[in-house]
Amino acid sequence: MAVSSNTRSVTALEGARERMVRTQLLDRGVNDPRVIDAMRKVPRHLFVEPALVNRAYDDDPLPIGAKQTISQPYIVGYMLQALALKGTERVLEIGTGSAYQTALLAELCANVFSVEKLRNLAVQGRAVLDELRYYNVAIHVGDGTLGWSEHAPYDAIVVAAGAPRVPEPLAQQLAFGGRLIIPIGDRTSQVLKLASRTPNGLEERSLGECRFVKLLGKYGWPG
Ligand code: SAH
Numbered sequence: 001m002a003v004s005s006n007t008r009s010v011t012a013l014e015g016a017r018e019r020m021v022r023t024q025l026l027d028r029g030v031n032d033p034r035v036i037d038a039m040r041k042v043p044r045h046l047f048v049e050p051a052l053v054n055r056a057y058d059d060d061p062l063p064i065g066a067k068q069t070i071s072q073p074y075i076v077g078y079m080l081q082a083l084a085l086k087g088t089e090r091v092l093e094i095g096t097g098s099a100y101q102t103a104l105l106a107e108l109c110a111n112v113f114s115v116e117k118l119r120n121l122a123v124q125g126r127a128v129l130d131e132l133r134y135y136n137v138a139i140h141v142g143d144g145t146l147g148w149s150e151h152a153p154y155d156a157i158v159v160a161a162g163a164p165r166v167p168e169p170l171a172q173q174l175a176f177g178g179r180l181i182i183p184i185g186d187r188t189s190q191v192l193k194l195a196s197r198t199p200n201g202l203e204e205r206s207l208g209e210c211r212f213v214k215l216l217g218k219y220g221w222p223g
Contacts, residue, residue: 094144099125167219
């Protein structure tokens with residue numbers, strides 16, 4: 001019967017999500033309780049193509065069309081943990097993509113402002129966020145290397161694509177004391193940088209190697 005097989009598959013996906021949380025996050029040091037609660041709650045399988053639903057909780061990035069990927073769960077959890085959000089922040093996200101990380105941010109802060117270059121992905125992401133009733137998210141289609149000045153300053157900025165350097169507008173739109181996380185490097189491998197804005201400029205530290213798709217745009221790679 002359709003109903004019971006649907007129920008079974010939902011239970012299987014929930015089981016896979018719980019295993020993801022334990023083996024890919026907690027066992028590897030992503031243990032901020034707010035991040036863990038959010039990753040236990042947000043149904044990642046709704047953010048991947050129907051054909052890939054059974055791989056939604058695998059330890060991998062997955063294609064989302066237009067040569068883009070939904071990031072591996074671990075790196076998403078790791079970046080969110082590094083932002084140390086308390087729940088009151090206004091956060092700018094560059095590279096909405098599937099909007100999976102956007103949904104997690106919606107759980108973890110007060111307001112999310114997300115910029116995506118590709119209209120199709122933004123529209124698709126918005127639909128899933130609406131279905132899940134994340135109404136504290138605004139999405140803008142455009143070049144995220146310019147930030148989103150109307151809503152600045154932001155308490156945190158998270159960039160989900162690799163850039164040659166920190167785009168200057170993002171540094172300017174970060175609040176004093178705010179945190180910015182961004183992969184910086186060449187086209188094939190990057191170092192994840194965590195920066196905080198001080199009166200003397202950005203103070204940066206490196207968190208480790210990572211690999212993201214390219215951040216295109218005026219202050220990113222030429223498209
Ligand atoms: N967090 C997303 C990651 C998507 S991949 C997820 O897990 O689904 C990175 C995304 O950045 C892609 O959707 C790509 O289209 C987008 N992107 C690349 N350059 C951009 C730019 N300058 N402004 C906004 N989005 C950009």
